[in-house]
Amino acid sequence: MKKLFNKLKNDARFSLGTDIRCQTKPKIMAKEYKKVYGFVPKTIIYSPVTIEWSVKDIGFGTITFWQDKDKIYCDNEMMDKAFILKVFSILLDKAVLIND
Numbered sequence: 001m002k003k004l005f006n007k008l009k010n011d012a013r014f015s016l017g018t019d020i021r022c023q024t025k026p027k028i029m030a031k032e033y034k035k036v037y038g039f040v041p042k043t044i045i046y047s048p049v050t051i052e053w054s055v056k057d058i059g060f061g062t063i064t065f066w067q068d069k070d071k072i073y074c075d076n077e078m079m080d081k082a083f084i085l086k087v088f089s090i091l092l093d094k095a096v097l098i099n100d
Contacts, residue, residue, distance in 0.1 A: 007055045015052040
């Protein structure tokens with residue numbers, strides 16, 4: 001696991017964004033979501049926030065957040081909280097803070 005985190009820290013590529021298809025094609029996205037995950041969240045019509053990471057020769061993953069009323073949900077693709085925190089930590093280390 002340490003090797004993975006070192007590779008992630010040094011070689012990771014990140015992509016941030018929202019899936020605009022959730023706003024422009026909510027019915028199509030709902031069908032796709034149902035096919036992949038087995039259920040459709042009520043919030044499929046909203047834009048989720050997605051963080052994609054990849055490391056050559058190691059792997060890749062997507063962490064997606066969305067909010068429904070006062071609850072925030074995370075599609076973690078089987079990554080545990082410790083791994084997600086590490087991804088966030090590395091992403092933050094790579095970020096340029098605007099108000100630093």
